[in-house]
């Protein structure tokens with residue numbers, strides 16, 4: 118059977134990809150967010166569709182146009198992303214969590230805009246933990262043989278931290294980026310190592326996000342159970 122980019126090796130499969138970054142509201146006009154552009158997740162959605170998959174893209178504040186032929190679900194917060202991910206994962210052959218999920222959210226949401234008052238110091242913002250969506254899906258595996266993929270951006274001890282994170286999350290593959298000088302958020306190109314829970318370590322050289330996406334789908338396809 119032919120494999121790789123340009124071959125329909127995901128035909129008959131349903132894949133779920135999350136992209137972008139969650140925003141955790143403080144009040145109707147403010148949020149805690151992050152710098153994820155969503156480009157890597159959108160590249161994953163486009164390349165999976167090109168390889169024949171039915172694709173559900175869970176898009177968190179990416180601000181990118183919906184890719185053709187992809188079911189897009191727009192979400193805002195980590196809690197909304199979790200709900201959409203658990204729903205979509207139910208019949209998915211693979212789940213790829215490329216979104217940057219906020220680890221914390223404000224404990225309370227002010228229904229009216231927070232106003233400053235003369236002579237008063239600002240109140241501290243109390244935070245609570247968000248659910249870990251990747252760990253929950255990895256532990257639950259709603260569909261037998263489902264392949265679960267996580268992402269990690271690390272600044273130091275990239276491979277050691279990646280290995281530890283892979284084990285902690287319980288996923289099958291972890292795509293680890295080193296965050297540094299030319300590797301800025303929002304860039305068109307990326308460099309990564311794809312770590313497998315089976316001990317594999319697959320470096321992907323600096324290049325377009327589509328190329329990394331195709332290497333990730335290669336790793337997913339090689340782990341999928343045969344189709345009935």
Ligand code: CTP
Nearest residue numbers: 214215216218247248249250251267268269270
């Ligand atoms: N992730 C998730 N839910 C969260 C946090 C992270 O599903 N609440 C997923 C991300 O989508 C990513 C992977 O977990 O695929 C790793 O995210 P990362 O932030 O690197 O992991 P954390 O466990 O939050 O570790 P750290 O303390 O380094 O941020």
Ligand code: CA
Nearest residue numbers: 217218219220
């Ligand atoms: Ca985190």
